[in-house]
Amino acid sequence: MFPFVDGFHWTFGHVLFLSIFGIVLAVIAVTLLVSLRRTARESKPGxxxxxxxxxxxxxxxxxxxxxxxxxxxxxxxxxxxxxxxxxxxxxxxxxxxxxxxxxxxxxxxxxxxxxxxxxxxxxxxxxxxxxxxxxxxxxxxxxxxxxxxxxxxxxxxxxxxxxxxxxxxxxxxxxxxxxxxxxxxxxxxxxxxxxxxxxxxxxxxxxxxxxxxxxxxxxxxVRAQLEQLQILVTPAGSTASLADGGVLMEDLPKAQPEANWDKVYGEMFMAP
Amino acid sequence: MAASAIKPPLTAEIAASERQWIARGLERCSPLAFAGWMAPWLILLGVGIYATYLCLRYGLGATNLDNRFGFGLWIFLDLAVIALGAGAFFSGFLLYILKWKEIKAVISSAVVLGFLCYSGAMAILAIDVGQPLRSWFTFWHPNVHSMLTEVTFCITCYLIVLTIEYLPILLKNRRIKQVPSFLVFEWELHKLIPVMAGIGCLLSFFHQGSLGGLFGVMRGRPFAFREGFAIWPTTFFLFVLSAAAVGPSFIILTTKLVEKITSKRLVKEQVYQTLAKTTGVLLTAYIALKSVDTLIWLNSTSFNAGFAPWEYYEWKPFGGWILFAEIVVFGMVPALMLLSKRIRTRRGVIVLGALLACTGVVLNRFVMTIQTLALPTLSFDEFMTYMPNWVEFAVFGMVIAYAVIVYSLSYRYLNLFPQEKELSAGNVEVNDVPVR
Structure with missing residues (x-):
C-alpha cells in the first residue's frame, strides 16, 4: 500500500489513491493547525x-x-x-x-x-x-x-x-x-x-x-425590550393580556420571584 | 423531620450547580428526572459492554455467526446507521456549500447524530471484525483491490472530520466557553467548518458509494451483483443517492422525537418542510434509478450470471414482497408524500413520510447484507437461515444506548437547536409585567 511497505508497486491506482488520501489528511491537519495558531494569537484578554x-x-x-x-x-x-x-x-x-x-x-x-x-x-x-x-x-x-x-x-x-x-x-x-x-x-x-x-x-x-x-x-x-421582557416573565400557561400603560416596578425580581431570572438576565443583558 | 429539612436545599443546590452547565434560556427537566431517563440506557449499555467482552474473549463462538454466515445483524446495523448518519454530511453540504440558511436550525443536531452513527458503526465493526488491537493492519497492509479499503480509509477520516465538527458545539457549553482559549478555539474552528463540510462531502460520497459498490462487485453473489460505469457498479451510485435522500428524513424523525419527549418546539415548521421536500426530490430520483436498475437486473444481469431472478424470491421468508415493499411501499409512497406540497403540509404526513423513507433504506441495507448472504449461489450450497443470539442483540442495544446517552447529554448541555429559545418564548402567551 505504502511505498515503504513490502509488496508495494507503483501503479496509477496507488498514486491516485494515496494522493487523494494525502490531500484529505493534509487539509484536516492544516485546518486544525490554523485554528490552533489563531487561537494562540487571539487568546489574549482584550x-x-x-x-x-x-x-x-x-x-x-x-x-x-x-x-x-x-x-x-x-x-x-x-x-x-x-x-x-x-x-x-x-x-x-x-x-x-x-x-x-x-x-x-x-x-x-x-x-x-x-x-x-x-x-x-x-x-x-x-x-x-x-x-x-x-x-x-x-x-x-x-x-x-x-x-x-x-x-x-x-x-x-x-x-x-x-x-x-x-x-x-x-x-x-x-x-x-x-x-x-x-x-x-x-x-x-x-x-x-x-x-x-x-x-x-x-x-x-x-x-x-x-x-x-x-x-x-x-x-x-426600549419598546422592543419591554415587549421582550413581557414574554420572558410571563408564567408558562397563563392567559394573554396586554400591558396597561403602567410603569415597571423598581425591583422586578422581588415583584416576580417565580420568573426564570437566569433566562431574563441572559436575554436582557445580552449575556447568553 | 431533620432529613426533610436537609433534603430540599441539597437538591436545590445540585440543581443550581447543574444549571450552570445548561445554556441560558433553555428549559430542561430536573437532574432527578434526567437521571431517571438515563438509567435504563445505562443498564443497556452495561449489558452490551459485557456482551462485547464475551465477543472479544470468545470470538464469533459467542454469537450465532459462523464461517458461512460471517456477517449478520451487526453489519446490517453498520450499513443502516451509516446511511441514516448521512444527514450530517448532506445538511453540511446544503448549509455551507449551497448556503441554505434554514438548515442552520438543525446542523448541530445533524453533526451530533452523524458523529454518533459513525462512531457507533466503528465500534461495532471493531467487535464484528474482532482483534481491535490489530485494526492498524487495515491501514498498513490494505488490499488495494477491495472497496472496503476505500471505505475504511474514508470512514476513519470522516469520523475525524465529524469529531472536529462536534468540537465547536461542545466548546460552546455555557461553562466550557468561560475559558477564553476554549471560546477562541471554538470560534476559529467554527470559521473553518465550511472546509470540513467540503471534505466531509467528498469522503461521504466515496464511502457511501463504496459500501454499495462492495456488494455490486461480488460476482459470486449474483443477487447483489450489478453492472455499472468503469469500476463502479450501479449500487455505488444508488447507495450515495439513497443515503443523501434519507439523511434529512432521519433529522426530521430524531428532531420530532426529541420534541415529543421534551414537549417542546425545537425547529420551525418551514425547516421541516425544506428537509421533507429535499428527501422527496432525492428519494424520487433514487427510486426512479433503482427501478431502472432493478429492471435491468431482472431482465439481463441475473440471467447472465446463470440465475432466473425469481429463483431468489422462492426462498422464504424473502419473497417478492420484499422487493415490492422496498420500491413501492417504502420508496414511491414516501417520495410522493414528501414531494407534493399539498400532501406533506397535512398534519403528521412529514413524520410518516420520513419514517417510511428511512425504513425503505434500512430495508435496502438488510436486503444487501442479510438476504444476499442467505441465498445459495452454488449447486451444493444451501439456503441459510440466521437468527442473532442475545449477545448480538446486546451489542446492538449497546450502540443504540451509547447514541441515546450521548445525544441526551448533548441536548441537555449544548444548544443543539438554535431556534429552541425563540420558539419556547413564542409559545408563552404575553402577560402583564408587574407595575405599580
Whole structure:
C-alpha cells in the first residue's frame, strides 16, 4: 500500500489513491493547525473578549439583531450584520440622516436622559467635560437587577473593551455579565448605590460613539425590550393580556420571584 | 423531620450547580428526572459492554455467526446507521456549500447524530471484525483491490472530520466557553467548518458509494451483483443517492422525537418542510434509478450470471414482497408524500413520510447484507437461515444506548437547536409585567 511497505508497486491506482488520501489528511491537519495558531494569537484578554462578542452576536436571532434604524422607524425589517458596530457600517451614515415619519417618541415611563448614549446591554455612556466617559446602568437595567446581592467591578487601571466584560452582578444566585459599552481605562468605580458604575478614560482622545443608540432609536429599543421582557416573565400557561400603560416596578425580581431570572438576565443583558 | 429539612436545599443546590452547565434560556427537566431517563440506557449499555467482552474473549463462538454466515445483524446495523448518519454530511453540504440558511436550525443536531452513527458503526465493526488491537493492519497492509479499503480509509477520516465538527458545539457549553482559549478555539474552528463540510462531502460520497459498490462487485453473489460505469457498479451510485435522500428524513424523525419527549418546539415548521421536500426530490430520483436498475437486473444481469431472478424470491421468508415493499411501499409512497406540497403540509404526513423513507433504506441495507448472504449461489450450497443470539442483540442495544446517552447529554448541555429559545418564548402567551 505504502511505498515503504513490502509488496508495494507503483501503479496509477496507488498514486491516485494515496494522493487523494494525502490531500484529505493534509487539509484536516492544516485546518486544525490554523485554528490552533489563531487561537494562540487571539487568546489574549482584550482579543478574547472581542471574539466572545463575535461568537455571541453570531448566535443572536434576527429579532435580537434589529438594526437601530429599524428601531427608530427609519427602515423596515433591517437586521445588523456588523456586530452592532455602526462605525463599520457603510449604510449607517445614510440612514442616520433619514427622518422617520410619525414616530411616537416615548420611553414608557422609564428614565432615559437624552444627553447620554445607550448600549443594548442595558448601559449608558455620558461624555464628561474633562474628556472622560461615565458608564452606568439604564433605568430598565436597574429595575431588572433591583438591589443586587453582589457586584464585581473592575479595578482602577484595568482596561475594558466595548462589548467585552464591564462588570458582573448577581441577584438571587444568578450571575450576569454586564457588557462594557466603550473601550477605555477605568479611572473610578461607583456601584448600585452610586449614580454611575464606571468612569473611563477612553483609549482614543476623541472616541467615536457612533455604535451607541441615541434619540428615536432609544425609544424603539426600549419598546422592543419591554415587549421582550413581557414574554420572558410571563408564567408558562397563563392567559394573554396586554400591558396597561403602567410603569415597571423598581425591583422586578422581588415583584416576580417565580420568573426564570437566569433566562431574563441572559436575554436582557445580552449575556447568553 | 431533620432529613426533610436537609433534603430540599441539597437538591436545590445540585440543581443550581447543574444549571450552570445548561445554556441560558433553555428549559430542561430536573437532574432527578434526567437521571431517571438515563438509567435504563445505562443498564443497556452495561449489558452490551459485557456482551462485547464475551465477543472479544470468545470470538464469533459467542454469537450465532459462523464461517458461512460471517456477517449478520451487526453489519446490517453498520450499513443502516451509516446511511441514516448521512444527514450530517448532506445538511453540511446544503448549509455551507449551497448556503441554505434554514438548515442552520438543525446542523448541530445533524453533526451530533452523524458523529454518533459513525462512531457507533466503528465500534461495532471493531467487535464484528474482532482483534481491535490489530485494526492498524487495515491501514498498513490494505488490499488495494477491495472497496472496503476505500471505505475504511474514508470512514476513519470522516469520523475525524465529524469529531472536529462536534468540537465547536461542545466548546460552546455555557461553562466550557468561560475559558477564553476554549471560546477562541471554538470560534476559529467554527470559521473553518465550511472546509470540513467540503471534505466531509467528498469522503461521504466515496464511502457511501463504496459500501454499495462492495456488494455490486461480488460476482459470486449474483443477487447483489450489478453492472455499472468503469469500476463502479450501479449500487455505488444508488447507495450515495439513497443515503443523501434519507439523511434529512432521519433529522426530521430524531428532531420530532426529541420534541415529543421534551414537549417542546425545537425547529420551525418551514425547516421541516425544506428537509421533507429535499428527501422527496432525492428519494424520487433514487427510486426512479433503482427501478431502472432493478429492471435491468431482472431482465439481463441475473440471467447472465446463470440465475432466473425469481429463483431468489422462492426462498422464504424473502419473497417478492420484499422487493415490492422496498420500491413501492417504502420508496414511491414516501417520495410522493414528501414531494407534493399539498400532501406533506397535512398534519403528521412529514413524520410518516420520513419514517417510511428511512425504513425503505434500512430495508435496502438488510436486503444487501442479510438476504444476499442467505441465498445459495452454488449447486451444493444451501439456503441459510440466521437468527442473532442475545449477545448480538446486546451489542446492538449497546450502540443504540451509547447514541441515546450521548445525544441526551448533548441536548441537555449544548444548544443543539438554535431556534429552541425563540420558539419556547413564542409559545408563552404575553402577560402583564408587574407595575405599580
Amino acid at each position: 482579543k478574547a473578549e472581542a471574539v466572545r462578542w463575535k461568537s455571541e452576536f453570531h448566535d443572536l436571532t434576527d429579532d435580537e439583531r434589529r438594526c437601530r434604524h429599524d428601531l427608530a422607524g427609519r427602515v423596515d425589517h433591517r437586521h445588523c450584520h456588523n456586530e452592532f458596530d455602526c462605525r463599520q457600517c457603510e449604510t449607517h451614515p445614510k440612514l442616520a440622516s433619514v427622518t422617520a415619519a410619525e414616530f411616537d417618541f416615548s420611553t414608557y415611563g422609564l428614565d432615559y436622559p437624552m444627553d447620554r448614549f445607550y448600549h443594548r446591554g442595558q448601559t449608558w455612556v455620558k461624555r464628561e467635560s474633562d474628556g472622560t466617559l461615565t458608564v452606568g446602568l439604564t433605568d430598565l437595567g436597574k429595575r431588572l437587577l433591583g438591589q443586587p446581592d453582589r457586584v464585581n467591578l473592575p479595578n482602577t487601571g484595568d482596561k475594558v473593551f466595548a462589548n467585552g466584560r464591564g462588570w458582573t452582578a448577581s441577584r438571587g444566585g444568578v450571575e450576569v455579565r454586564i457588557l462594557a459599552p466603550v473601550d477605555g481605562e477605568v479611572i473610578a468605580t461607583g456601584g448600585p448605590d452610586s449614580e454611575f458604575y464606571l468612569r473611563v478614560k477612553p483609549l482614543e482622545t476623541n472616541p467615536n460613539l457612533a455604535h451607541l443608540l441615541r434619540g428615536q432609536e432609544v425609544s424603539g429599543w
